[in-house]
Amino acid sequence: VHLHHQPVGARAVVVGAEPVSYSAVRTLRGAGVEIAAMVTDQPRHQSSWPAGFGARLHRRVPLLTGTTVTELFGRGRLTGVALRHTDGRTVTLGCDTVVFTGDWIPEHELVRLGGITLDRGTRGPAVDTVFRTGAAGVFAVGNLLHAVEPAGTAAREGRLVAGPVLRYLSDGRWPDGQLAVEVDAPLRWVAPNRIDPRGPRPPLGRFALRTARSDGRLSALVVSQDGRVLHRERLRRGALPNRPLYVSADWIDRADPGGGPVVITGQDG
Ligand SMILES: Cc1cc2nc3c(=O)[nH]c(=O)nc-3n(C[C@H](O)[C@H](O)[C@H](O)COP(=O)(O)OP(=O)(O)OC[C@H]3O[C@@H](n4cnc5c(N)ncnc54)[C@H](O)[C@@H]3O)c2cc1C
Structure with missing residues (x-):
């Protein structure tokens, strides 16, 4: 057009x-x-x-x-x-x-052909806070990671991944077995969805999420691991499907690297 x-x-x-x-x-x-x-x-x-x-x-x-x-x-x-x-x-x-339009899923054909682990929620490659996938040397950024975010987010991730790529090229180090971050219904996905509790926080110090529920009653997000609450955060505005929703990453150093997956759940107000 x-x-x-x-x-x-x-x-x-x-x-x-x-x-x-x-x-x-x-x-x-x-x-x-x-x-x-x-x-x-x-x-x-x-x-x-x-x-x-x-x-x-x-x-x-x-x-x-x-x-x-x-x-x-x-x-x-x-x-x-x-x-x-x-x-x-x-x-x-x-x-x-x-x-x-809408109800997006990432264009993940190349990732699937490459045998790279996909995240169940986003259906894009699982990535950690510095965009590392489950395959050594393979980084992923942009809307490949999850349903559509504004173009500025994809561009910022492109800039932010440069540092981790350079580091990998110089030290060749790649994490083994990171902690999964998952969501419970009505939340649909979270990104990034792998963490190293001793590692860096995600861009802008937050995780992106989406909800499937449209009744606007979701009022808080709770982050827990093996039944232990790591973080609770009230939502400042109503959560709706297809709209970005964020939770702070302040809790990641409280997660136990040897524990089970970290789970984010929604609470009604
Ligand atoms: C209709 C529409 C309107 C939008 N309007 C806005 C807006 O107004 N403002 C805004 O900020 N954002 C908007 N967005 C979102 C914005 O387009 C995205 O955030 C941005 O394009 C994401 O950039 P990206 O590089 O991650 O992915 P893309 O721009 O999707 O680039 C990925 C590229 O990889 C290519 N590719 C995929 N698989 C393969 C393969 N196997 N081999 C080779 N190449 C491959 C694709 O063809 C594509 O060119 C809109 C999106 C859509 C769909």
């Missing part, structure tokens, strides 16, 4: 209502595409208040919450999508384009 000015279509349905979905809406509008609706299975959008407000009022994009796509119609070219609301109502929207 932006570089080659290729045509997209005339009328689109955008599936998803998180920040990248709104970015897709802006791109489609820039290409002259009418937006029939944005559709999310969640009870509300998961972007910033101005993005949601702007799309609905200024761009007149209807937002259908609690709704999923059940069928795509068309032969050769899409002609419509069937939608179902959680209350059972169904509708078919005419459109020639559907854009699926």
